Amino acid sequence: MHKKRTFRTRCETARAFPIEKALAKLGHFPARSTEKEAWFLSPFRPEDQASFKVSKELNRWYDHGAGRGGNVIDLVCIINGSSVKETLDWLENGQISFSFQQRPLIPEQNASGIRVRYARPIGHFGLIGYLNSRKIPVSTAAKLCQEVHYILRGRNFFAIGLKNDSGGWELRNKYYKNSSSPKDITYIKNGNRRLIVTEGMFDMLSLLERDKNLMEKNDLLILNSLAFVEKIPGVIKRYQSIALYLDNDKAGKSATKLLMEQSPKCRDMSNLYKDFKDVNAWLMSKKL
Known part of the structure; x- marks a missing residue:
């Protein structure tokens, strides 16, 4: 009887875990959101318009x-194909120890509507022009990114792509900002004792352009979303110093403050771009 009561208590506690937070950890982010509800593309099936509703007040979902x-x-x-016990373990331990190696649990095209066709070295004139508009030479972008061709809603697109640790892609061009599932961090290990952390790919590319030897002296971590800031504590233990280049907005400053409270090895580097939203905006303001 005691075991049953314990299991029931675990279920009651787990039901309070915010659905939005669970979805973020599985790589799903809202298409639109208000104080009371959030709408997502369905994590179960392909669709073009978000019909998956999360009630924030009730903490319930409906597709x-x-x-x-x-x-x-x-x-x-349903998403993980897991038992209730496995799900309880995941919800209870997921705040910091959510697995870096968790396999994609649903096909990529079903998760985000994006199907990647192929990736190759950056060569398209339009993408080179887009990089130039953001003050990033192709030679710098090529250190981290590729030219990615993908299909969305039956149409072909191409973009600058940064691959994440779970095999998904962050996709950027002049007109669109997309990402394929699964969503995750991009963690580049070069065997160094120093780590640099940015929110997005263009912030890291900006730092690489500023310091041509950056990768030789540092490991790199691109969050791709502040939802993954909770993964950092498990990473930073192995480093002597962690330089934080997060955005100069409320969310970025809050994340920076949180990380600095968790580890004295973290340093806020935002003074470099104190008058700008992020590192790339600062770089773009510089004269050639």
Whole structure:
């Protein structure tokens, strides 16, 4: 009887885990959001318009296209294909120890609507022009990125792509800012004792352009979303110093403050671009 009571208590506690937070850890982010609800592209099936609703007040979800809904335990069980016990373990331990190596649990094209066709070295004139507009030479971009061709809603697109640790891509061109699932960090290990952390790919490329020898002296971590800031504590233990180049907005400053409170090895480097939103905006302001 004691075991059953414990299991029931675990379920009751787990149901309070925010659905939005669970979805973020699985690589799904809202298409639109208000104080009371958030709308996502369905994590179960391909769609062009978000019909998956999360009630923030009730902490319940409903997929209008599939005609089903439930609580956070139901949702994680379905997406992960896991048992209730495995889901409880994931929810209880997921705040910091969410696996870096978790396999993609749903096909890429079903998760984001994006299907990557192929990646190659950057050579398209339009993408080179886009890089130049952001003050990033192709030679610098090529250190981290590729030219990625993909299909979305039956149409072909191409973009500057940064691959993440779970095999998804951050995709940027002049007109679109997309990402394929699964969403994750991009962690580049060069065997150094110093780590540089940025929110996005263009912030890291800007630092690489500023210091041509940056990769020789540092390991690099691109969050790709502040939702993954919780992964950092498990990474920074191995480093002597961690330089934080997060955005100069409320969310970026809050994340910086949190990380500096967690480790004295973290340093806020935002003074470099104190009058700008981020590192790339600072770089773009510089005269050639």
